[in-house]
Amino acid sequence: MNWLLFLATLGLQIATQQAHAHNTTYNNPIIPGWHSDPSCTFVSEWNNTFFCTTSSFLAFPGCPVFASTDLVHWDLISNALNHPAQLPQIQTSTNAQMLGIFASTLRYHDGKFYLLTAWLDTDNDGVQFVLFTTTNPYDEKSWTNAFHIQNPLSAIDPDLFWDDDGSVIMAFSGSPIKASYIDLTTGNASEPFDLWNGTGYNNQEGPHLYKKDGYYYLLIAEGGTELLHSSTIARSKSIKGPWESSPHNPLASARYTDRYFQTVGHADLFQDATGNWWGVALATRAGPELYNETIYPMGRETVLYPVSWPKGDWPRADQVMGEMSGPLPPKSSKKSSLSTFMGEADIVDFVPGSSIPKHWVFWRAPAKPESFTISPPGHPNTLRLTASRANLTGDASFKALDGLTLLARRQTNTLFDFSVDVHPGFYKAQGEEIGITAFLHQDHHIDLGIVFTGGSLESKGNLSFRCRATDSDATNSTLPSPVVTPVPSSWLSETIRLFIRAENSTHYQLSAAPATRPRESRLLAIFSGSLISGPDVFTGNLLGVYATTNGGNHTMEGYVSRWRYTPIAQQIDYDDFIQSPGV
Ligand SMILES: *[C@@H]1O[C@H](CO)[C@@H](O)[C@H](O)[C@H]1NC(C)=O
Ligand SMILES: *[C@@H]1O[C@H](CO)[C@@H](O)[C@H](O)[C@H]1NC(C)=O
Ligand SMILES: *[C@@H]1O[C@H](CO)[C@@H](O)[C@H](O)[C@H]1NC(C)=O
Ligand SMILES: *[C@@H]1O[C@H](CO)[C@@H](O)[C@H](O)[C@H]1NC(C)=O
Ligand SMILES: *[C@@H]1O[C@H](CO)[C@@H](O)[C@H](O)[C@H]1NC(C)=O
Ligand SMILES: *[C@@H]1O[C@H](CO)[C@@H](O)[C@H](O)[C@H]1NC(C)=O
Ligand SMILES: *[C@@H]1O[C@H](CO)[C@@H](O)[C@H](O)[C@H]1NC(C)=O
Ligand SMILES: *[C@@H]1O[C@H](CO)[C@@H](O)[C@H](O)[C@H]1NC(C)=O
Ligand SMILES: *[C@@H]1O[C@H](CO)[C@@H](O)[C@H](O)[C@H]1NC(C)=O
Ligand SMILES: CC(=O)N[C@H]1CO[C@H](CO)[C@@H](O)[C@@H]1O
Numbered sequence: 006m007n008w009l010l011f012l013a014t015l016g017l018q019i020a021t022q023q024a025h026a027h028n029t030t031y032n033n034p035i036i037p038g039w040h041s042d043p044s045c046t047f048v049s050e051w052n053n054t055f056f057c058t059t060s061s062f063l064a065f066p067g068c069p070v071f072a073s074t075d076l077v078h079w080d081l082i083s084n085a086l087n088h089p090a091q092l093p094q095i096q097t098s099t100n101a102q103m104l105g106i107f108a109s110t111l112r113y114h115d116g117k118f119y120l121l122t123a124w125l126d127t128d129n130d131g132v133q134f135v136l137f138t139t140t141n142p143y144d145e146k147s148w149t150n151a152f153h154i155q156n157p158l159s160a161i162d163p164d165l166f167w168d169d170d171g172s173v174i175m176a177f178s179g180s181p182i183k184a185s186y187i188d189l190t191t192g193n194a195s196e197p198f199d200l201w202n203g204t205g206y207n208n209q210e211g212p213h214l215y216k217k218d219g220y221y222y223l224l225i226a227e228g229g230t231e232l233l234h235s236s237t238i239a240r241s242k243s244i245k246g247p248w249e250s251s252p253h254n255p256l257a258s259a260r261y262t263d264r265y266f267q268t269v270g271h272a273d274l275f276q277d278a279t280g281n282w283w284g285v286a287l288a289t290r291a292g293p294e295l296y297n298e299t300i301y302p303m304g305r306e307t308v309l310y311p312v313s314w315p316k317g318d319w320p321r322a323d324q325v326m327g328e329m330s331g332p333l334p335p336k337s338s339k340k341s342s343l344s345t346f347m348g349e350a351d352i353v354d355f356v357p358g359s360s361i362p363k364h365w366v367f368w369r370a371p372a373k374p375e376s377f378t379i380s381p382p383g384h385p386n387t388l389r390l391t392a393s394r395a396n397l398t399g400d401a402s403f404k405a406l407d408g409l410t411l412l413a414r415r416q417t418n419t420l421f422d423f424s425v426d427v428h429p430g431f432y433k434a435q436g437e438e439i440g441i442t443a444f445l446h447q448d449h450h451i452d453l454g455i456v457f458t459g460g461s462l463e464s465k466g467n468l469s470f471r472c473r474a475t476d477s478d479a480t481n482s483t484l485p486s487p488v489v490t491p492v493p494s495s496w497l498s499e500t501i502r503l504f505i506r507a508e509n510s511t512h513y514q515l516s517a518a519p520a521t522r523p524r525e526s527r528l529l530a531i532f533s534g535s536l537i538s539g540p541d542v543f544t545g546n547l548l549g550v551y552a553t554t555n556g557g558n559h560t561m562e563g564y565v566s567r568w569r570y571t572p573i574a575q576q577i578d579y580d581d582f583i584q585s586p587g588v
Contacts, residue, residue, distance in 0.1 A: 030330045031077050032346040032577055033266065034288065034306035038417035039545020040069075041230075041305035042108035042162075042211065043285040044273045053278045053334070056113070056142060057285065058085070058120055059307060062105040062544055063446070064366040065095055068120055070111070070142050074337045076283065076309060077344040081364050083145035085120045085137040089370040092124060092135060092151040096370035097406050099126035100399075102446040103543055105369075107132075108162045108211055108271065118142050121154065121175070123161045131159040134175075136189075145363075154187055155194035162226075166214035174244065176200060178210035182225055184244070201239045201248040203227045204255070211236075211271040218317045223248060224256070226271040230305065231540060232293060233260045234270035236286055238320065251319045257286050257310065259325065265292050265578045266325045268305060274312060274320065281332045282312035284322050290419070292579060299478075300511050302445070302534040303416055304545025327577025347585055348417035351570035355379045355388045365414050366547065368447070372408035384564055387428065388412075390439065390552035392561040397442060397450050397551055398475045413444055413549025416507075418585070420573035423548045424504045426520045427455055429497070431563030432468060435459030436555035439563040440471075441503045443513055444547045445537040448477035452551070453503050453515040453529065455492065468492045472515045472530035478539050488530040492517075500566075502526075505548060510534075510576050520567070 036043070036059070045057035054072050057079070061067035066084030073079045086106065089096040099105060109122035120137045135151035142148075154163070160177035164184075167173055175194065176184040181202040185194035201223050203209040211226035220240040228234045235258030239248040259269040272286035288308045291301040311331030314320040323329060353362060357380040371377065376391040393410040395403045416423075427439050432455075440454025451474045460467045473487040492501070500520040508514045511534050518526035537546050548570065554561050572585040 027332060028330045029333045030328055031309070031333060031344065032575070032583065033308040033325060033327055033329060034290070035077060035285075035309045035346060036071060036079055036307035037303070037346055037348055037575065038306060038415035039304040039547070040307040041287045041543060041545075042271045043287060043307040044109055044111045044213070045275055045285050046112050047275045047277055048113045049278060050113070050116075055275070055277075056111055056118070057307065058109050058111040060106060060108050060543070061086070062103065062107075063099065063369050064105075064544070064547075065368070065370040066363075066366065067095065067106045068109060068122060068137065070120070072142070075334050077333065077346065078337055079345040082143045083148065084363065085139070085148045087145050087148065090150065091137070091148070094124065094126050094129070096372060098128040099369070099405055100403065101127045102448055103541070110164045110213065112165045114167050116140060119165055121163045121165045123156075123163060124151070125161070132156055132161055134163045152192060154192045155185075157185060157194050157197050158183065162210045162212065164212045164214055168244070169216070174214060176212035176214055176223065178212070180209050182209050182212045182223065184214075198245060200246070201225065201250075204237050204250055206233060206235065213273050215274060217314070224272060224274060227255075228258070228260060228270065230271065230287070230543070231268055232296060234258065234268045235260060236270045236272035236284075240319075253319055253321055256320060257284060257322045257325060259288070263293055264324070265290060265327060266308065267291055267293060267296050269308070269325045277334055279332070279334070282314045282320065283331075284310050284312045286310070286325065288325055290576060295511070298535060299538045299540060300534045302443070302537045302546040303419070304445075304538070305543070306545070327581060343586070346575065348421070348572035348575065349570075350572055351414060351568055353568040354386050355566060355568070357385050361412070362414075365412055365549075368409050368411050368444075369405055372406050376408060376410050377412055387564040387566045388550070388568075390550065390563050390565060392437065392439075392552040392554045392563070394554055394556060394558060396438070396553040396555050397444065397447060397452060399447055400556065409447075409551075410553060411442070411444065411549055411551045413442070413547035414570060416443070416546040416548055418507075418572040418574065419510050419576040419582070420507045422504065422506045422569070422571040422573060424502050424567075424569050425550050425565050426500050426502050426567040428500050428564040428566065431561065432457030432462065433561065434554070434557055434559060436557050437561050438471070438555055439550070439552045439565065441505055441548070441550055443505055443537055444549060445539065445542055445544055448475060449537050449539060449542060450475050451505075451513060451515070451532045451536055453505060453517070454551075455501065455503070462497065463494075465494050466491045468497060470517055470529050472532070474532055474536045476536040479536065484536075485532060490527075490529055502567075507534075507573075
């Protein structure tokens with residue numbers, strides 16, 4: 006070998022090694038709990054920061070935006086949909102549960118952040134494409150109102166791609182996947198044209214376009230968002246085709262495997278400051294067996310995997326696992342040592358002057374925001390709930406604008422402890438109920454309520470703990486009967502602490518104690534996580550408080566306090582639990 010060639014080869018080796026010189030291990034999911042359909046982008050102009058968004062359906066605030074400089078510490082920096090005037094339907098429409106904000110695309114172009122998404126509801130025909138933009142994603146109020154982009158085929162999953170000539174291409178779901186040129190000033194979309202058919206699976210959706218080394222690359226999701234889900238890729242010299250499928254497809258998938266992380270698909274790709282490529286996707290922690298038993302209450306979460314994509318060649322991805330290794334950017338020095346994977350704890354005491362934490366959600370934008378008041382006069386360190394007529398399930402006459410008194414956060418850990426204190430004295434009329442819930446949506450929830458059944462309060466049995474599950478997919482034999490337990494008479498005038506705890510990865514324990522004597526805790530019921538998982542449910546478990554008159558039209562107010570969510574452990578493989586520090 007001559008010296009020049011040797012040096013060139015050595016240089017090449019060093020360059021290649023440099024890109025991968027400092028592999029570190031990290032855990033999936035990088036954003037745990039219900040965070041499906043991730044779309045992420047890297048923005049060097051913003052201090053080499055990665056930004057991601059995930060689907061939010063009827064949860065409000067919606068369109069959460071996360072930022073990270075090291076890919077493992079993710080901060081929720083804003084919710085792009087944060088006040089109802091931006092998209093009034095988030096408050097007024099949709100009695101169907103699995104509609105709302107679907108999968109989005111997040112991109113940065115020429116100083117501006119673009120979040121393009123689909124809005125679906127039952128009160129309007131078809132699907133609307135709506136665009137939110139900002140020049141500062143850290144400033145929540147700076148996100149614009151929804152700007153409508155034409156959706157010629159009533160598709161979902163709009164992408165946003167700027168071509169070299171400045172034209173803007175919006176790919177979207179369809180068989181084959183289609184695209185239109187769009188005008189971002191008028192919202193007009195051109196006659197759609199066909200892109201790629203995929204590799205033969207159903208539900209071609211979630212497209213993202215990229216351009217690299219003279220090719221257009223089209224990444225799509227195929228197979229439906231369950232066990233056959235996948236992410237596949239094709240390329241073409243021209244946007245009009247022909248598209249060539251990657252010989253390495255699927256790029257990412259767990260189908261036909263027994264891996265713990267299933268349903269891997271609906272991906273996005275981005276490149277970091279040193280030129281390494283990364284992929285994100287959604288995945289469900291369960292393994293195929295529990296998946297088939299529909300026990301995956303956290304739903305679809307966001308995972309990260311390294312991608313190698315040599316010049317002119319096809320991308321290859323590492324398979325998604327609970328523990329992975331890759332050339333992560335250096336750890337942000339400002340951050341605590343806990344990665345977002347460990348799940349966020351809540352220690353919330355509703356101190357006067359505080360506001361509702363940014364990561365908590367309502368189900369639709371609240372029709373009456375004053376139903377959730379922190380520390381009203383005379384009641385410091387409490388949250389006052391004004392009950393909704395409808396309970397969490399609602400009834401035939403329930404309308405979105407009636408409002409639902411529910412405030413929740415995501416279950417972000419396989420094992421956790423959640424508790425809230427309920428103050429005495431709210432009960433005046435029959436049916437009144439305040440409680441805590443594990444809530445997937447209005448047709449899937451497990452509630453632990455304190456219910457007043459009328460009569461005199463002092464009489465034993467008139468104030469009860471009621472553990473009740475609602476599961477529209479359950480049959481009479483699989484829906485457990487409500488468990489009703491009288492509140493012990495010695496607790497009647499006390500503040501009562503209600504607990505929901507995942508004691509293992511399949512079951513939830515519901516219990517209660519006098520707040521001042523938590524050791525007197527009583528186990529009231531154990532319910533399966535299958536009640537809050539479902540094959541056609543796209544959300545994941547939320548934990549929260551609710552108040553209802555169960556159909557009564559009168560006003561009822563109650564007070565809760567001391568909201569705690571304590572992460573206990575993350576399961577990352579069949580026999581692998583990572584304990585939270587301090588547990
Ligand atoms: C980048 O980081 C510096 C130092 O933390 C900060 O002052 C600056 O505002 C940041 N710039 C952007 C665009 O985020
Ligand atoms: C946008 O589309 C609408 C309806 O299809 C049409 O009336 C209008 O002229 C279009 N605007 C532009 C600038 O093309
Ligand atoms: C998709 O597949 C159908 C049926 O095989 C074929 O007729 C059509 O031309 C294909 N379209 C594209 C864009 O490849
Ligand atoms: C899960 O269900 C699918 C579809 O019914 C089946 O093909 C697969 O064998 C099942 N896997 C397990 C582990 O039960
Ligand atoms: C670092 O991780 C990447 C992605 O898994 C891999 O391709 C590369 O070989 C690793 N490098 C080293 C030095 O282990
Ligand atoms: C469930 O039970 C109710 C009341 O007993 C009965 O009316 C209904 O037909 C049952 N449904 C099924 C699917 O068995
Ligand atoms: C979890 O606990 C429940 C109830 O105690 C039990 O029936 C179930 O088998 C346990 N599941 C696992 C995975 O240990
Ligand atoms: C909800 O309220 C309706 C009446 O408004 C009642 O029929 C139903 O049993 C209640 N369900 C739950 C889970 O509270
Ligand atoms: C409460 O109001 C609803 C409509 O707002 C009505 O349908 C219902 O009959 C009323 N219930 C009672 C108990 O008055
Ligand atoms: C509505 C109701 O449950 N009322 C009961 C309240 O408690 C007294 C004494 O136990 C019962 O007699 C009532 O039926």
